[in-house]
Amino acid sequence: MVASHYATASTAEIVVSILELLDRNTDREHGITAVWIADQLGVTEKTVRSHLHTLQAMQPFGRKIGRIERKDLEHAESADPRPGWYIEPIFDTAQMRLLTDGVVLSRSDSDYLQELIAKVYAFAGQSNQLGAFGKISTPRNYNREFLNNIELLNDAIVHERTITFRYCTYDVDGTLVSRKDADGNVKSYAADPYRLMYRNGKYYLICHMHQHDNLSYLHVERFRDLSVNESDHSLMRKLDSFNPEQGAPFDWDKHMGKRPYPMDGKAIPIHLRIKNTLEPIYDWFDTAQVTRLDACTYDVWITANEKATLWWALQYADDRIIEVLSPPSLRDTLRRDGEYLASLYADVERISTVIDAS
Template structure:
């Protein structure tokens, strides 16, 4: 490169050096910065490097000069601190809806936001490499298409699939296309779910995003706005188990005191807790009645009881009897 061009681009390379090569434990002296620039074919003098560092500080970069050993200049703060990046990396690694290949790509991008030294602390793929993950590479692009429809206030259509015993996704109902109004994406149980309004039946429906195929943004404007103006999607996730729909019912649960935390985590801190006796409490919660909800209640064992209404108690009893019939 010509010398003049080298000098114009020098400050950009210095910025990259601070972003990629320095942190509090790995500062660089002016001599080391000059040597690094020289290795890139850029000549530099001490005074101009000092001037460039001051320019980068004025630009907003938090560059400090460490006096004690190891001494030198380093970038003291970044857009994302290391603990924040670690949380994001862990979230990507634990996500079942992201394929292994896409997970590795995203983690490499997150690592680039730290210094080369800090990024080594983020490389923990081995802990999550064998997790159960989706094999549908299109999830990433499905989410992008849904976000576009939400932004443009448009309906979408798609094929909804089911898994076969051959571990392949097969469109339901002979490939029939579902036309719905998308209103949100919900992250629950390590999966993404699409929350929609189905105009044909006039109700909210949920779809697992990694089972969507052939998504298309339609010309029609979304329907159901009046319904969602006062609709709490967060509340929906607390009362819907496994994101399986069902008739919404208010039930009374009675449980041992040791399960207070379980119910608060599930239904939120706003539910009313009443003492039944010194060792038990009761509460009213709204749930969508489904086999998945009954399975959750069963997982709590004898310490949790559906006290009312009788209709739900009877349905739960039928669920248990059918399950037990497999073990006679």
């Protein structure tokens, strides 16, 4: 809409245009003046100021409209801060970083991610900082169905629809290939999808695969030929049926808090002794019960999946700070794994012979 049109524009058109100018040209360190807005729209400064004060009181779309004064810019980070009227960004800087970092974790197409991140920065009024984010590369073995699969899975979860799919593993060169049965036939799967979740740098679908009795945790980037049942509420099992407390709703946070790595199996009480630091405990287990025994030793109880705790404990083995006291089954597994590793790496002469022969 050109400025000459505004002589006959309706109040609604002028207000919308003011909002558009604020949205395109302002952030917390850059304002625009009523005089400049009036000049852009070809209306009087008095008209613009009247609408600005009304918008300030209304907070349209839940976004604050106000004035940036020179004193507010004393500690501005941008090179060219500017006082004037502004509209609050949709996202603040912290929200922007969380969203963009989450986007990068998805391991998706680089061009798509760059475009999406640019939109997030624009909504946060930080487009001038976009270059600092750096270049994003498409993963070498990127699944080109990934983005479409996200859309389909979200639809299936919302409408409680079953899904069918092929599931991939890696070939020797790292490419994704469909799983096959013993006869060489590609396997097909059916599942009830419940939730998409990031965990340990992977994007998971938590679901009930129809051939199993328990929950499964599948990597979303490994789905191929995904299709969604067209009928709502077609799930074989509802999520709440997996709650050990029958009749109670399934608690996601409680469930995942007992699994440092997403995997099936019951969570059981596990007794630990840890030395020098509690970071390995509280970085992974929010609800741990800890008692200090002396200046550098702690008695710890957690409720966790046994297999996941095995993996968790092994990653700290080199630090020699964690001892599993119970259950005996977990101690026995750690002992057997230790014996295997000791035998695997003890024979230095054998390894040298293998290397020389190759």
